Amino acid sequence: MALNPKKHEMPTQDPKVRAGNFKEVALGYTAEIAVEEAERCLNCKNRPCVEACPVNIHIPEFISLMKEKKFEEAYQEISKTSALPAVCGRVCPQEKQCESKCTMGIKMEPVGIGRLERFAADYHNENCKEAPKKPVSNGHKVAIIGSGPAGLTCAGDLARNGYEVTIFEALHKAGGVLVYGIPEFRLPKTIVQKEIDNLIAMGVDVQTNVVIGRTLTIDELFNQGYEAVFVGSGAGLPNFLNIPGEDLKGVYSANEYLTRTNLMKAYANDSTTPIIKADKVCVVGGGNVAMDAARCAKRLGASHVYIVYRRSMEELPARKEEVEHAEEEGIEFKLLNNPVEIIGYENKDDKRDPRNGDVIAIKCVKMELGEPDASGRRKPIPVPGSEFEIPVDVVIVATGTSPNPLIKSTTPGLNVNDHGCLIVDENTMTTRKGVFAGGDAVTGAATVISAMGAGKQAASAIMNFIEKK
Numbered sequence: 455m456a457l458n459p460k461k462h463e464m465p466t467q468d469p470k471v472r473a474g475n476f477k478e479v480a481l482g483y484t485a486e487i488a489v490e491e492a493e494r495c496l497n498c499k500n501r502p503c504v505e506a507c508p509v510n511i512h513i514p515e516f517i518s519l520m521k522e523k524k525f526e527e528a529y530q531e532i533s534k535t536s537a538l539p540a541v542c543g544r545v546c547p548q549e550k551q552c553e554s555k556c557t558m559g560i561k562m563e564p565v566g567i568g569r570l571e572r573f574a575a576d577y578h579n580e581n582c583k584e585a586p587k588k589p590v591s592n593g594h595k596v597a598i599i600g601s602g603p604a605g606l607t608c609a610g611d612l613a614r615n616g617y618e619v620t621i622f623e624a625l626h627k628a629g630g631v632l633v634y635g636i637p638e639f640r641l642p643k644t645i646v647q648k649e650i651d652n653l654i655a656m657g658v659d660v661q662t663n664v665v666i667g668r669t670l671t672i673d674e675l676f677n678q679g680y681e682a683v684f685v686g687s688g689a690g691l692p693n694f695l696n697i698p699g700e701d702l703k704g705v706y707s708a709n710e711y712l713t714r715t716n717l718m719k720a721y722a723n724d725s726t727t728p729i730i731k732a733d734k735v736c737v738v739g740g741g742n743v744a745m746d747a748a749r750c751a752k753r754l755g756a757s758h759v760y761i762v763y764r765r766s767m768e769e770l771p772a773r774k775e776e777v778e779h780a781e782e783e784g785i786e787f788k789l790l791n792n793p794v795e796i797i798g799y800e801n802k803d804d805k806r807d808p809r810n811g812d813v814i815a816i817k818c819v820k821m822e823l824g825e826p827d828a829s830g831r832r833k834p835i836p837v838p839g840s841e842f843e844i845p846v847d848v849v850i851v852a853t854g855t856s857p858n859p860l861i862k863s864t865t866p867g868l869n870v871n872d873h874g875c876l877i878v879d880e881n882t883m884t885t886r887k888g889v890f891a892g893g894d895a896v897t898g899a900a901t902v903i904s905a906m907g908a909g910k911q912a913a914s915a916i917m918n919f920i921e922k923k
Contacts, residue, residue: 508907537610543572602630604686604893607909699796704811708852732847739852
């Protein structure tokens, strides 16, 4: 039978319908489509897809099981190395990792590895109600700071090996960026909670509303008997534009906007979190976070949502799939433009609705691309005399984040680099003995799967460290 040259399309909600709701956009493969897609896999002996996966999922093995319709067995094969299969199947940039190395992709479209991973995980969640069993304790205690993808992965690997693990989360709900940052329409929160519930069933203790550096310090954790600490606190400190008007009411960091929308459910009718549901919204930035913020704004009722980015579509860092979904939903891209000022409402009389902000426009300058900069992308250069204004009610700044300095400032011997990221050695240990770190706290803002890879590496390093004590 001839191989299908194209991967099977992912069924999705109609763009006109989904732009008005927060239900999941991608509907998932049927069993029939999943088997047909699995049959495209060549089962390569050299397994380049596995080498390109940060958590080294046994890709050919799980896909071979799917060809035989052994979906639960496929899930168990994925779970040998991945703590979050249902999450990764949805938000991992497979096109830049495993699928980018797929042999099928040399002459045809690569196998839809991520879509198959999602199917296997969803099949398990729908059909298997039995919770994982708690392994026999080995008596060793490890503390995990942060319940994002790095922390959850590290906790899962340690718990499976009998370690007594406690996760400390600053927010009132566990999940980190998976719950506060990624919208419901990309990653339903019931899926995240299912993964966390599995860890709890394995004996992981999850403590919320604990701010390490305020509620407890790392020194106090060691005094409580923890033999090692993993810092997976992410990069939640937003970067801003440093332009006039950025302090106006109606200007949000993407972190705040997404947290209010996702974690605090601003879209729900009974939500009490304050958020400006504007008619015209401008999102500054071109990454996945910018796409998420723009698509949330559309679903919160905005008639016009603009993405302002200083480079062209070719340099846009967001996933191709997310960009395509945004375009289908009516998001307007203002490329090769850069904000220089946010203009506020000056005449503060009673005619303006006090529930709205003070923003009336964002002033931009047109850009052109010059020679490549240090990142390898062509450097954007302002075009003199090209300033123009876009009438908007809300501006969302999605230009990156940095690690919060709280843990470093309250932990003696913990060093960071010029970007505020924790310095670690090849074994993920920081400059403080017994303190390990990984994910965005070390690399700066990156992907979920790269954070998971770091959490996995740290778990192995922690086990070696404790065993040698």
